[in-house]
Amino acid sequence: MAAQDGQExxxxxxxxxxxxxxxxRAERRQGGFEHVALPPLPxxxxxxxxxxxxxLYWLTRATFAGQGAVVEVGTWLGKSALHxxxxxxxxxxxxxxxxxxxxxxxxxxxxxxxxxxxxxTLPLVRATLLPVHRDVVLTAxxxxxxxWQQGPIEILFLDAPKAHRPFVRCLREFGPSxxxxxxxxxxxxxxxxxxxxxxxxLGRLVDRLELVHVAGNLAGFLVRKPLPQGRxxxxxxxxxxxxxxESLRLWDSFLARIEEQKTRRQMRPGICLHLYARGERRLAxxxxxxxxxxxxxxxxxxxxxxxxxxxxxxRGLFAALGLVPARRFPWPFRRExx
Ligand SMILES: C[S@@+](CC[C@H](N)C(=O)[O-])C[C@H]1O[C@@H](n2cnc3c(N)ncnc32)[C@H](O)[C@@H]1O
Numbered sequence: 001m002a003a004q005d006g007q008e009x010x011x012x013x014x015x016x017x018x019x020x021x022x023x024x025r026a027e028r029r030q031g032g033f034e035h036v037a038l039p040p041l042p043x044x045x046x047x048x049x050x051x052x053x054x055x056l057y058w059l060t061r062a063t064f065a066g067q068g069a070v071v072e073v074g075t076w077l078g079k080s081a082l083h084x085x086x087x088x089x090x091x092x093x094x095x096x097x098x099x100x101x102x103x104x105x106x107x108x109x110x111x112x113x114x115x116x117x118x119x120x121t122l123p124l125v126r127a128t129l130l131p132v133h134r135d136v137v138l139t140a141x142x143x144x145x146x147x148w149q150q151g152p153i154e155i156l157f158l159d160a161p162k163a164h165r166p167f168v169r170c171l172r173e174f175g176p177s178x179x180x181x182x183x184x185x186x187x188x189x190x191x192x193x194x195x196x197x198x199x200x201x202l203g204r205l206v207d208r209l210e211l212v213h214v215a216g217n218l219a220g221f222l223v224r225k226p227l228p229q230g231r232x233x234x235x236x237x238x239x240x241x242x243x244x245x246e247s248l249r250l251w252d253s254f255l256a257r258i259e260e261q262k263t264r265r266q267m268r269p270g271i272c273l274h275l276y277a278r279g280e281r282r283l284a285x286x287x288x289x290x291x292x293x294x295x296x297x298x299x300x301x302x303x304x305x306x307x308x309x310x311x312x313x314x315r316g317l318f319a320a321l322g323l324v325p326a327r328r329f330p331w332p333f334r335r336e337x338x
Contacts, residue, residue: 025063044078046082057086069152071100080159152178153179185220191267192217
């Protein structure tokens with residue numbers, strides 16, 4: 001295991017210090033993590049908010065205890081990985097950061113450093129991360145092909161799986177390597193309405209995963225008991241089994257535990273996307289009409305309504321918000337001939 005030049009990791013961590021770091025991780029904290037002073041870091045484009053950046057740095061800097069790997073799924077250009085890596089460096093305890101992503105530039109528009117659609121982003125991300133922390137392993141993969149055989153995981157940061165199937169796939173692959181009382185699962189976009197699958201799945205695992213942190217849209221869950229494995233987990237989290245009543249209950253129980261009003265308010269309508277997608281359209285439309293939408297939220301939802309495929313999936317919901325016209329019969333209306 002290599003260390004940052006001039007910063008050899010300390011060989012061992014005294015039991016007391018390890019316990020103190022794990023205790024810091026287990027403490028309940030919500031907010032902007034303003035107490036965290038970030039070191040100077042390269043300016044990398046990224047999708048995570050400043051509070052989320054500070055949280056990730058704090059997580060490795062203040063709570064990494066040398067008990068397993070730090071794993072990220074969803075690296076993009078390396079902003080989140082940079083904060084995890086800098087925290088490992090500054091903790092001085094070694095530790096390997098594994099990053100999984102497609103590492104392909106998918107946008108039609110040109111990206112930084114001349115990236116064009118289809119470009120391999122891995123060399124660029126590697127060049128960003130290695131000067132900060134040398135013990136970084138980058139793997140280009142699709143989530144469905146991802147394999148984890150590198151042992152225990154202390155910190156698992158998920159920022160690629162937003163939909164149900166890839167989220168369960170990640171839990172299934174990494175779950176057996178999470179250590180009760182030690183490991184933390186950080187779920188990016190937990191409070192983002194379109195990532196509603198995360199809260200529903202995590203809600204079903206509430207007796208094993210305890211919500212301890214919220215920073216922006218990111219939620220950290222301490223592993224209290226082993227997760228069910230393999231088929232058992234897949235069956236427990238079967239997408240078709242999330243009926244309206246239970247889903248609403250899980251949603252409300254998380255909302256009740258989120259302290260920041262802004263985060264609660266923006267998360268709340270996410271359940272309507274789930275209900276609508278399940279076919280509970282009347283209920284979804286009725287609920288969303290009763291919800292408070294700030295101008296900022298309305299603008300964001302209008303942006304989704306303008307996406308062709310998203311609008312096709314949730315048209316009635318967007319119509320209930322007055323963002324698109326309600327569907328009308330195509331004209332001229334033709335009767336089917338017998
Ligand atoms: C929201 S971005 C990550 C942002 C990044 N963490 C940051 O701090 O800026 C999501 C990333 O997940 C990756 N991703 C999404 N779905 C994936 C999949 N099925 N398999 C592999 N990577 C995936 C994308 O390539 C993208 O880089």
